[in-house]
Amino acid sequence: MTRQFLGTAALAFLTMASAAQARDQIRIVGSSTVYPFSTAVAEQFGKTSGFKAPIVESTGTGGGFKLFCAGADENSPDVTNASRRVKQSEVDACAANGVKDITEVVIGFDGIVIVNAKAGPSYVLTREDIYRATAKTVPVGGKLVANPYTKWNQIDAKLPAEDIVVYGPASNHGTRDAFIELIMDPACEKQPEVAALAGDEKKKTCQSVREDGAYVEVSENYTVILQKMISQPHAVGVLTFSYVDQNADKIKAATVDGVVATYENIATSKYPVSRPLFFYVKKSHVGVIPGIREYIAEFTSEKAWGKSGYLAEKGLIAMPDAERKAEAAKAKDLVNLKL
Amino acid sequence: MTEMVEPLTASVTVAGVNARLRRRYAVDRWFRALGVSAIVAALTFLILLLGTIIGQGYTAFAQSQIRLAITFDAAILDPDGRGDPAVLGTADYGRLIRQSLETLFPDATERAQRRELSRLMSPGADLELRGMLLADPSLMGRTEEIWLPTSSPVDQLVKGHTGRTAEEGGQFTDGELRRIDRLRSDGRLAARFNKWLFTQGDSRQPELAGLAGAVVGSFYSLLVTVLLSFPLGVAAAVYLEEFARQSRWTDIVEVNINNLAAVPSIVFGLLGLEIFLNVLGLPRSAPLVGGLALTLVSLPTIIIAARVALKAVPPWVREAALALGASRLQMVTHHVLPLAMPGILTGTIIGMARAVGETAPLLMIGMVAFVVNVPATPVDPATALPVQIYLWAASPERGFVERTSAAIIVLLCFLAVMNAAAIYLRKRYERRWG
Known part of the structure; x- marks a missing residue:
């Protein structure tokens, strides 16, 4: 009866499925x-x-x-x-x-762009600033220590006196790989304390992101990062250029090594963080x-x-x-x- | 209860009794106030949630459109004049739109200005004309006033979501703003009902993106789910409740079914990936497979609901049937099941309502994807409503913000209809045992 009909219908679906292979x-x-x-x-x-x-x-x-x-x-x-x-x-x-x-x-x-809300402070960063804000261990006074910085002006007195909060891609993300390769690695390997380390140790030191809450991982969904930016104007986010382009009324890009992330600057490789x-x-x-x-x-x-x-x-x-x-x-x- | 004979003390005076009574009533009032405030809090959250979603999403049901006088010029569309559908299908409809815009703004003569003109319209506006002509070939040679969708930046400007200047998110030159203002004052540019939201599949252009693919995908998935989980669930419940002897074995089965109902749905997705895709080789992204995975999700709920409904049928119904010589199967199919059916159906619909909102199992089997074509059969690639919400929420284009909320509204309507059906069935067939 009804149940028989339902069973046949289910079977019919399965046969249709196998027929639609190509x-x-x-x-x-x-x-x-x-x-x-x-x-x-x-x-x-x-x-x-x-x-x-x-x-x-x-x-x-x-x-x-x-x-x-x-x-x-x-x-x-x-x-x-x-x-x-x-x-x-x-x-x-x-x-x-x-x-x-x-x-x-x-x-x-x-381009990989460091952004924050329009209402927040303007950041003028170097790659070293970003590295010092996000790495797990940083060289201070000739020694590698667990990242002591909690405010941007502790890294460089010219930076705003705001808490360091960075929303960035999680480790399964291609943007994270690029963030490490283009920002962390070059800034980190320049440090004399790091250069003294052996290959594997060096890699580990340069590529570990701090886990004390200042770097917040956001997986897959960029829109989440965008919303966090707007609710916390002093927080910065690591986004790709297309998002910045589409939301220019809400967020602004920080300058990195003195260059603003614009279409022209990325296309001509003036902007240092593009892939x-x-x-x-x-x-x-x-x-x-x-x-x-x-x-x-x-x-x-x-x-x-x-x-x-x-x-x-x-x-x-x-x-x-x-x-x-x-x-x-x-x-x-x-x-x-x-x- | 033992009767205690106590000497009269001060507490058993009229005043003492009254004081205690007042205290008990005060506690009672407190409890009621607490209950009311709990409901108020819950309602506030609900209103906030619905308010934000509807507030953000209602504008997506309208789409800015421009009324253009379009001449279906046979010299452009069908130079041979044979009316061959293949020729008409690939003709340059964009040129009709450009011509119409250029007669409207004769001052736009430079190439850059003409490019600005075509940026007013959606890149899909020509498909609209193509569809009209293919449906009604008698349009050829005539001039009609037709409402065509604008591009998403114009739409966002008209709706006031972006400002006019670059700082406010506007992407227009002064010339473009002047033209948009003139179109508006002429009544040629207006927000009208967004039919694309309901007739189109997904698109990268917000103004052309629609929910049709997701709704049909959800429908096929649910169809497969209901066709499989209802008979399976009812059969399992009937066997456990009416036929199986109570034993350690049935206890184990019961505990496991209850546990399954609490398993996170991503687990069923992984199971679905392994069994349906890797072992059985069913096609990826198909609603058929989505339905199979959702069957796993909703089956425990349905079994539990069906067992409760069967338990609620009083034992004298069974005894009377058996006493009159019915077999156990007759007892079940003629008497117990019909009486339990309202409860079973309610449980099924609630199980389905859970399934329609699931995303996690669909992720693993590839239904979280960009699919343009509206699926025709349950084995065509498709998405589902909650997946579409997720995909749009992750899109950078501004137009998708309101469309995400609109998709949520459509999903909520789906759920409301299903829950209303559950309540109706319960009220309609409910029986009270005296």
């Missing part, structure tokens, strides 16, 4: 920083190419590589976005699962899943990633003309990744 839609995973750009391309591609719009999941850079490298079969994603370069360990994991041929495409730059963004394509899926070549072509077209393309409007910082041309040619020929 995939006709590109699947993309990876970085939440690249997500706004990747989805914009996916949507445009779906509207104009005649293929279905790709499915884009925001899994974080590391999570993206994990899914991407899980296998070469159709159930695995075709493209993964990354806000840092792929690591050797990830390439090895890919190869172990039969994912051998990968094409790397650099799509443009992203390239990537996506990686599984070559064995090209030609099997329809539309991958066309998707790459859309992403690397001038109307998308060009200086006045629609990705620039979303906050992506375009590469110089020659680099764009070279990168587009590489993407078109699906050149293999070389680390």
